[in-house]
Amino acid sequence: MVYDYAGMVALADPTRRKVFELVAEEPRSVANLARTLPVSQPAISHHLKVLREARLVRAEPRGASNIYHVDPHGLGEMRAWLDQMWGNALDAFRNEINKAKERDQ
Amino acid sequence: MVYDYAGMVALADPTRRKVFELVAEEPRSVANLARTLPVSQPAISHHLKVLREARLVRAEPRGASNIYHVDPHGLGEMRAWLDQMWGNALDAFRNEINKAKERDQ
């Protein structure tokens, strides 16, 4: 797995999480997001850049606007990595339980 | 859903992620983690506190030691929340696709 955790970092910030959720709800322009959230337009642009580099969203130019959508591929990558991580964690946990049971016999 | 994202924040830091992975591999004491990783013992304690408050790990005193384990319940909560989040995101994405198709007919 070559996933680099960028998605975790991206979604760890509350403002950025809100941006993502709004974009996930329906595609939106930067201006729309800036109007909706209580931060400046450059702040929105910056958050979108982080989300973009984490492949959680994708920009699509429409005239002077940039419409942002979720990127299902990036989302899938992150999901796969997390599924594996806590799959491993839960497997290890089950092993511990079993070892403990054997000891107690 | 009342999940408060603490798990995302917890796993966004590389050191903390490493701590979690080591604990997930097998239960470990604070001293063991401090010996294994290139950070001080207080740093380890601090990271464990964040992971604990996110309910990703659980402490179990054994003499003077504190043995940390993964907490399957907290892990399950985070997983459920994420599954719902990107479930919603992917549903919304599919809706957009369908709307676009209808428009193009």
Place this chain on the structure above:
DNA sequence: CATAATCATAAACCATAACTTATGATAAAC
């Protein structure tokens, strides 16, 4: 009882990152 080991917390420090204002570039509208 004295010493050593384990751990959590507090204080201080520093790097990073989240914001703001300012600016320039591109595209639409008039």
Place this chain on the structure above:
DNA sequence: GTTTATCATAAGTTATGGTTTATGATTATG
């Protein structure tokens, strides 16, 4: 062609968070 709207980037400030050293509390060890 001028103006207006949209957006990204740069510079600078503030806030946050990860780290270390110092310390005290608790538990085992001799």
